[in-house]
Amino acid sequence: MNPCRSLLALLACSMLSPVTGWAQAAPYPTQPVTIIVPFPPGNSGDVLWRTLGASLSKEWGKPVVVENRPGIGGALGAQQVARANPDGYTLLHGSSGPIAISPQINKSVTYDPRKDFTPIMLVAGVSQAIVVRADSRFNTIQELIAAAKANPGKLNYGSGGNGSTQHLTGELFKQSAKVDITHVPYKGAAPAYTDLLGGQIDMVVDSISTAVPYVQSKQLRVLAVSTAQRDPAVPDAPTLAESGLAGFDVLGWMGLVGPPI
Structure with a gap:
């Protein structure tokens, strides 16, 4: 059927x-x-x-x-x-x-x-993803975490708005990784992606379903997904748990x- x-x-x-x-x-x-x-x-x-x-x-x-x-x-x-x-x-x-x-x-x-x-x-x-530009200097979550620890408050991430699943996923990531990254709330995911592609922000935390078209067009890359298991939409992207944040599991x-x- x-x-x-x-x-x-x-x-x-x-x-x-x-x-x-x-x-x-x-x-x-x-x-x-x-x-x-x-x-x-x-x-x-x-x-x-x-x-x-x-x-x-x-x-x-x-x-x-x-x-x-x-x-x-x-x-x-x-x-x-x-x-x-x-x-x-x-x-x-x-x-x-x-x-x-x-x-x-x-x-x-x-x-x-x-x-x-x-x-x-x-x-x-829906799994959430940490997404960067295709030409980002960060190739792994570990590299991103190291840069954030070396430069507290200097990196930033965009989300679809305060109180969204993406916002809380980003804050949980910060807490789990013990890093200080500035949250930039947007009125929806579209303007966040516009600023990410334009270089105004360093990364976006968003649902994988919205991020995939940008990944398929090779404009963006997924550093990691939030769920305990890898997402079939981006099978090469590791989970945050695999990347060193044991027990991290967020599913919208x-x-x-x-x-x-």
Whole structure:
């Protein structure tokens, strides 16, 4: 069976499940479905739902509209869905940032992820990567760590924003390696990559799915990935644990949630 069709079937069935409280009198959906992605265009979640959304539109015979609502580390779009009509037609790209991280560190977040969302399904796990330019002087994580220790605070890394999975992965890396590297938050991954390619920052911490096109075009290199096992998308890139940071294991996740029922 085609794995993409299997995922689409599972997604379609999960949205009709009595557990969600959204079972419809008529077959679901009877109108367009909106999926809010709480990050800028080009983010891994945006790519995921634009790909799946196009296939779901064909599967369901109804439009699936992907809307980007970035801000506050994903919390702005999440708040919109938490307050939406709980009819199953406004859904959220839920991920570790807006669901698990932002509510713990940002006082402006007004939703409770345990009460204000209805979980539908887990879609994917995503490893994070430390990425440098193809011509970077750093060929290994060990070289980067040595340079950071010799020059405290002089190196910097970009992420998709304060409170994002990428930000916390970067901070955990700093803590594990006992180095001082300056965090530069951006409003999404795209401007971070622009500055990395332009030489304004030394590295980016980001999801591997977003980094891969830059790697394939030989503009960037992955020094290491955050998960316990190597990522099949970049099999030659070692893990941080392999690179001397024993026990390092970070896996971001992406799923689909709706408003409370």
